[in-house]
Amino acid sequence: MNDENKLREQICLLAKSIYDRGLTGGSTGNISSRTSDGGLLVSPTGTSFGRLDPNKLSRFDSKGVFISGDIPTKEMPLHSAFYETRSTAGAVVHLHSCHSVALSLMPDVDEDDFLPHLTPYSIMKLGRVKLLPFYMPGDPEMGKAVRGLAGKRSAIMLANHGPVVAGKDIEAACNAIEELEDTARLAMMTRGMNARLLNASQVKSIVKKFDVEWDS
Ligand SMILES: [Zn+2]
Numbered sequence: 001m002n003d004e005n006k007l008r009e010q011i012c013l014l015a016k017s018i019y020d021r022g023l024t025g026g027s028t029g030n031i032s033s034r035t036s037d038g039g040l041l042v043s044p045t046g047t048s049f050g051r052l053d054p055n056k057l058s059r060f061d062s063k064g065v066f067i068s069g070d071i072p073t074k075e076m077p078l079h080s081a082f083y084e085t086r087s088t089a090g091a092v093v094h095l096h097s098c099h100s101v102a103l104s105l106m107p108d109v110d111e112d113d114f115l116p117h118l119t120p121y122s123i124m125k126l127g128r129v130k131l132l133p134f135y136m137p138g139d140p141e142m143g144k145a146v147r148g149l150a151g152k153r154s155a156i157m158l159a160n161h162g163p164v165v166a167g168k169d170i171e172a173a174c175n176a177i178e179e180l181e182d183t184a185r186l187a188m189m190t191r192g193m194n195a196r197l198l199n200a201s202q203v204k205s206i207v208k209k210f211d212v213e214w215d216s
Helices: 003-020 076-085 098-104 120-126 141-147 170-189 200-209
Strands: 030-034 040-042 058-060 066-068 091-094 130-132 155-158 162-167
Touching (some): 003 030, 003 040, 003 170, 030 076, 030 170, 040 076, 076 091, 076 141, 076 162, 091 170, 098 155, 098 162, 098 170, 120 170, 155 170
Antiparallel strands (some): 030 040, 030 091, 040 058, 058 066, 091 162, 155 162
């Protein structure tokens, strides 16, 4: 199996795992990865994460021209915005994950630092997560809003919609978005219970030790 075929299988396997654990349902969510020739593989529009076909993934060349496969996701501008602004982005994942969306509906969340500081791993894997406002599905303004962050964030949360996370490769992006959803779940579970958060000095130590992007 050549590298591209392995990548196609890996994308479908990770997407199915996400679907099987209920992290995005129905035909929601989309996923993309850089190919070794500088092109992109993207999940097609209207497909379910549980049933992606490796042979039907949308394929773009290194110039961003669509060359084969089914029609790509409508949320392509979101993916492109990450690749264009973050040179380290090798993959992008977007989910409609329940607890992240629930947390985005809460009136008192910090738009500049969406996740409360509950565990070190969310800080290490995601940095500071930016909460963006609600946009109509497919609105190209979403892509513009991500571009407006100038590549300084690897993870964003679209209010009333779902998270989008970029990683160095497909596995890193999936691991990071799962961390986001797990942390949002912890936040919702402990909401109103006076949970003991990591303190500012602990957060600072984590950021320093693991060289976390923690730009404000
Ligand atoms: Zn979406």
